[in-house]
Amino acid sequence: MDKPIRVLVAKPGLDGHDRGAKMIARALRDAGMEVIYTGLRQTPEQIVAAAIQEDVDIIGMSILSGAHNHLFPKVIGLLKDQDAEDIMVIAGGVIPEDDIPALKEAGVAAIFTPGALTTEIVQFIRDNIKR
Amino acid sequence: MELINKMLKGDKRACARLISIVENDEKESEKLIKKIYKYTGKAHIIGITGPPGAGKSTLTDKYAKLLRKSDYIVGVIAVDPTSPYTGGAILGDRIRMNDLALDPGVFIRSMGTRGYLGGLAKATRNAVKILDAYGCDYIIIETVGVGQSEVDIVKAADTVVLVMVPGLGDDIQSIKAGIMEIGDLFVVNKSDLFGAQRTATEINMMLDMSQNTDRRPPVVMVTANQNKNIDQMAQEIQRHYEYLVENGLLEERRKKNIKRELLELVEEELKKLVIRETESNGELDRMTDILFNKETDPFTLRDRLLSTIK
Incomplete structure (x- = not known):
């Protein structure tokens, strides 16, 4: 039987700009994935709880507020606490070049900044999820 | 299976994994259901159905919160449509239920319909x-947004709540067959909007025309996003459950659904068997040609196929 890739798309933090997240959700849907869209202003705790209940393969987060250095590692830490570090984390948004190495070090598998192609993101997910 | 033991002890991750198995893997799913079937039948299963945008998710959120005040364990299954073109889906019901995510007594799972058309997956x-x-005391199944004839929810729920909103059409809509017949309880949501009273009146008139005198479904006006009258809806759901139990109808309803499920399983297996027997050797194609050329009719061929299996 066909087993679609399940992705949680979430917006942690306080900025209210979700057009990017919706674009990505739509692109992943069109690529045949099941996208659980949780909307704006999610806490890291909510994101991890939802990811576990939904048994997703991957979490995609979008931040435009500048809080990425705090929120992304927090989500990864919570996943580890719950023995769920097999769930891959990718991120997008307005993220300065200088911050990217540290975020990758913290466990974010990939970071897509403005200008990234949706096809690139789809391909990255297909190539990298653990099945 | 290790996962089953963990799930029975209340491990959410294990529970989530098991749901993925029943969604994805037919063979493993069978083994799993065989092991857990004896633990089922305890929860009150409530179906929430209605047209897209009627407020089913918001209503589910508010109702689940009310149940949590009495410490009941609540499970939610929220179904959204899968694309018939790509197989992808946007499952967005959780947006209305975000603050339930952290409640240890709530488990929410989104499902895509994956090609199923009756309102469920x-x-x-x-x-x-x-x-x-x-261990859920209550399980709420939120269907996809339905039109007029997606009534699979009656096969899965003890109590069906049909959510309507004002402005969807005149009173003739309410006497049509199909979806309007399956509600054990009618809820008019967004009752702060113009026309809500009229919608409630039309549903009431439809219900009063019914010949069934055993029980007339109640109509409750609520405004889910303002948490208004949710307690009244909850009371009516509880009252329906008590009505079923007191009149021996819960058993009757569940037996009917069990029988239906069993027959569906047999039907599915039988079909697979026929395909297995006739597809690879070209028999199915030969029969198709025979029918196309009108050499015989489909009923005769059906009987011939069935007799080869017997």
């Missing part, structure tokens, strides 16, 4: 069984 009934075994 194929695996919904088995996912309900897992949540039942997991």
Whole structure:
């Protein structure tokens, strides 16, 4: 039987700009994935709880507020606490070049900044999820 | 299976994994359901159905919160449509239920319909069984937004709540067959909007025309996003459950659904068997040609196929 890739798309933090997240959700849907869209202003705790209940393969987060250095590692830490570090984390948004190495070090598998192609993101997910 | 033991002890991750198995893996799913079937049948299963945008998710959120005040364990299965073109889906019901995510007594799972057309996914009934075994006191199934004839929810729920909103058409809509016949309880949501009273009146008139005198479904006006009258809806759901129990109808209803499920399983297996027997050797194609050329009719061929299996 066909087993679609399940992705949680979430917006942690306080900025209210979700057009990017919706674009990505739509692109992943069109690529045949099941996208659980949780909307704006999610806490890291909510994101991890939802990811576990939904048994997703991957979490995609979008931040435009500048809080990425705090929120992304927090989500990864919570996943580890719950023995769920097999769930891959990718991120997008307005993220300065200088911050990217540290975020990758913290466990974010990939970071897509403005200008990234949706096809690139789809391909990255297909190539990298653990099945 | 290790996962089953964990799930029975209340492990959410294990529960989530098991639901994925019933969604994705037919063979493993069978083994799993065989093991947990005896633990099912305890929860009160409530179906929430209605047109897209009627407020089913918001209503589910508010109702689940009310149940949590009495410490009941609540499971939610929220179904959204899968694309017939790509197989992808946007499952967005959780947006209305975000603050339930952290409640240890709530488990929410989104499901895509994956080609099923009756308002549920194929695996919904088995996912309900897992949540039942997991220990949920109440399981709320939120269907996809339905039109007029997606009535699979009656096969899966003890109580069906039909959510309507003002402005969807005149009173003739309410006497049509199909979806309007399956509500054990009618809820007019967004009752702060113009026309809500009229919608309620039309539903009431439809219900008063019914010949069934045993029980007339109540109509409750609520405004889910303002948490208004949710308690009244909850009371009516409880009252319906008590009505079923007191009149021996819960058993009757569940037996009917069990029988239906069994027959569906047999039907599915039988079909697979026929395909297995006739597809690879070209028999199915030969029969198609025979029918196309009108050499015989489909009923005769059906009987011939069935007799080869016997």
